[in-house]
Amino acid sequence: MKTEDLRVALFSGNYNYVRDGANQALNFLVGHLLNQGVKVRVYSPTTDTPAFEPTGDLVSVPALPMPGGRDEYRFATGIKKVLPDLEAFNPNLVHVSAPEILGHRAVTWARSKGITSVASVHTRFETYPQYYGIGFLTPLMIRALTRFYNRFDAVLTTGPMMTELIQSWGVNKPISIWSRGVNHDRFNPNMRSLEWRRSLGIADDEVAIGFLGRLVLEKGLDVFADVIKRLDARGVKHRVLVIGEGPAREWFAERVPQAAFAGFQSGDDLGRAVASMDVFFNPSVTESFGNVTLEAMAAGVAVVAAYATGPVGLVEDGVTGILCDPKDMEAYTDAIARFATDHEFRKAAGAAGHELGKRYEWDRINQAALDTYLEAMARKGL
Numbered sequence: 001m002k003t004e005d006l007r008v009a010l011f012s013g014n015y016n017y018v019r020d021g022a023n024q025a026l027n028f029l030v031g032h033l034l035n036q037g038v039k040v041r042v043y044s045p046t047t048d049t050p051a052f053e054p055t056g057d058l059v060s061v062p063a064l065p066m067p068g069g070r071d072e073y074r075f076a077t078g079i080k081k082v083l084p085d086l087e088a089f090n091p092n093l094v095h096v097s098a099p100e101i102l103g104h105r106a107v108t109w110a111r112s113k114g115i116t117s118v119a120s121v122h123t124r125f126e127t128y129p130q131y132y133g134i135g136f137l138t139p140l141m142i143r144a145l146t147r148f149y150n151r152f153d154a155v156l157t158t159g160p161m162m163t164e165l166i167q168s169w170g171v172n173k174p175i176s177i178w179s180r181g182v183n184h185d186r187f188n189p190n191m192r193s194l195e196w197r198r199s200l201g202i203a204d205d206e207v208a209i210g211f212l213g214r215l216v217l218e219k220g221l222d223v224f225a226d227v228i229k230r231l232d233a234r235g236v237k238h239r240v241l242v243i244g245e246g247p248a249r250e251w252f253a254e255r256v257p258q259a260a261f262a263g264f265q266s267g268d269d270l271g272r273a274v275a276s277m278d279v280f281f282n283p284s285v286t287e288s289f290g291n292v293t294l295e296a297m298a299a300g301v302a303v304v305a306a307y308a309t310g311p312v313g314l315v316e317d318g319v320t321g322i323l324c325d326p327k328d329m330e331a332y333t334d335a336i337a338r339f340a341t342d343h344e345f346r347k348a349a350g351a352a353g354h355e356l357g358k359r360y361e362w363d364r365i366n367q368a369a370l371d372t373y374l375e376a377m378a379r380k381g382l
Contacts, residue, residue, distance in 0.1 A: 001092075001377045003370065004037035009091035011106040013098035015044035015058060018072055019051035019266070020214065021291035022122035025180055026097055027055040032366035041089045043082055043102070045074035052266075059085050061102060072247070076102035079109060091115060092382070093373055097122060099148045107151050116376050119149055120156040120178060120369075121166065124286045124309060131217040146170045154376040156369060158289035159313040174379070176372040180289050181362030182298045186271035189300035189354060197241075197276050200260040206239040207340040208260075210277030210301070212292045213284070215246030220283035220306070223329070225255035227281070230333040236340050243273045275299040278346065279339045282311065285326050290314065294360055297321075297353030302346045304335045320353035 010030065015023050026042075033040050040056050045063030062081050063074035078101060079086070086109070094110040094117045096103040103119075110117040126145060129137040146169040149155050155171065156178040157163045163175050194204055202208055209228070213219050228240055240259035242252070253261065265273045274280075280296035282305040290310030296303055297314070303321030305311035315321040322335035339346040 001374060001382050003374070006033075006038040006093060006373060006377075007089065007091045008033060008038055008040045008093045008095055008373070009086060009089060009106070010040060010042045010095045011097065011102055012042060012044040013075065013100050013102060014073065015042055015046075016050045016052055016054040017045065017047040017074065018214075021180070021287070021289070022097065024291065025122070027052075028181065028362050029178075029366050029369055030056040032363060033370060036370060038370070039089075041085075041091070043079075043086065043106070045076050045102075047074065075100055078102070079105035083109075093118065093377065095120065095373075096152070099125065099145055104148065107148075111151065116373075116380055116382065117152045118154045118156060118373060118376055119152040121149070121158065121162060121288050124288060127286045128218050131222075142169050149173060153380065154372055156372055159309070161312045162288045162309045165309060174376070176368065176375070178369040178372070179360065179365045180291050180294060181360045181365045182291075182294050182357055183271075183362075184298060184358065186268055187274060187295045187298040187357075188271070189275055189350070191268070191271040191275035191299060193272050193276050196272055200241070200262060202239050202241065202260055206237065207278045207346075208241040208276065209238050209279045209281050209336060209340070210241045210243065210274070210296070211281060212243045212274060212277075212296065213282075215242075215244055215249045215252055217248050217251075218284070218286045220285065221248055221252050221255075223283035223326070223332070224281060225252065226329050227283070227332045227336065228256050228259075230329060231336060231340075234333070234337060236337045238336075238340050241273075241277055243270070271299065274301065277301045279304060279336055280321075281332070281336060282306065283326065283332065284308075284310065294357060298357035298360075300350040300354040302339050302349035303353060304332060304339065316352070316356065320349055320356055 042058045046060040061076040063076045066073040096106050096119050107117050126141040129135050149171045155175045240256050242259050242261045245264045280301045280303050285306050285308040287310035306326040307323040317323045324331040
């Protein structure tokens with residue numbers, strides 16, 4: 001099949017109403033597909049106040065607020081209301097980006113029609129229960145996720161470690177890697193601004209330890225706060241710089257009271273904020289890739305991160321940053337303390353990260369997803 005013959009129906013749980021790394025990747029992918037002549041139609045819950053304008057044609061799927069204090073998110077109750085639109089579009093490939101009700105209904109519909117289906121893995125959903133006191137559900141979630149991904153003709157992961165993980169669960173479908181890219185004009189060392197730091201009360205000689213992302217518990221806020229407390233106990237000079245907003249902001253602020261909160265940043269303002277860090281600390285184990293880690297590296301910032309599916313394969317341990325056992329608070333503290341006190345080591349790691357980040361270009365990476373589409377079609381004789 002030729003690229004221009006592809007008609008892709010993309011199903012997302014959050015295409016543009018709350019900004020995150022997953023939907024940024026999906027929007028970049030759709031842009032690439034459209035540029036290559038692919039017909040694309042996106043189906044996702046929407047809100048009256050989207051975080052950004054969507055790339056491509058977006059069809060709103062009826063949805064309800066997420067329960068459990070996370071009503072900024074929506075969950076679709078099914079596919080029925082958009083079936084007339086979907087059938088009129090007449091896709092020959094269905095791409096599902098989240099293992100929720102909408103995704104299940106979409107792959108069921110595709111299988112009933114003999115349409116090629118591809119799933120992409122963006123988030124370690126099986127890690128979420130531990131942050132909300134229901135860790136006993138994790139084995140059940142892994143079984144459900146395994147069954148979900150095995151319903152597709154192909155699966156896209158973000159890297160080798162994520163591939164190995166889902167294969168260890170029992171996912172046996174063809175798996176390809178769809179990594180992530182970065183905007184190098186926005187995320188680079190030249191965006192650093194001491195003046196901006198000063199406006200937040202961060203002195204020029206203070207090592208700014210940055211958090212970047214939505215302020216939600218599953219991003220490892222508890223670990224971050226614990227490590228900062230240990231740095232304080234050691235007398236390591238530093239200042240915490242928090243970039244982002246979210247429902248756990250008050251909880252986090254109580255635990256890192258000396259932090260400078262810059263709030264939500266976007267566009268070139270985000271590039272300036274990231275480059276103005278000295279160390280990026282990412283203890284999260286929930287990402288399949290971790291766009292924020294790549295953005296920090298591209299901006300020339302040394303990284304301390306969990307040895308987990310996101311940073312592994314991206315961060316070169318001891319070169320562009322330091323990877324730690326996710327449960328070892330002392331190892332995290334040692335790593336950040338070293339960067340805070342050994343300025344040459346920190347600068348060398350930042351420079352190495354900037355060089356490594358140059359490999360990650362969106363066009364090349366998104367072409368890998370398009371190639372996976374075509375390969376999945378070819379295996380079905382299409």
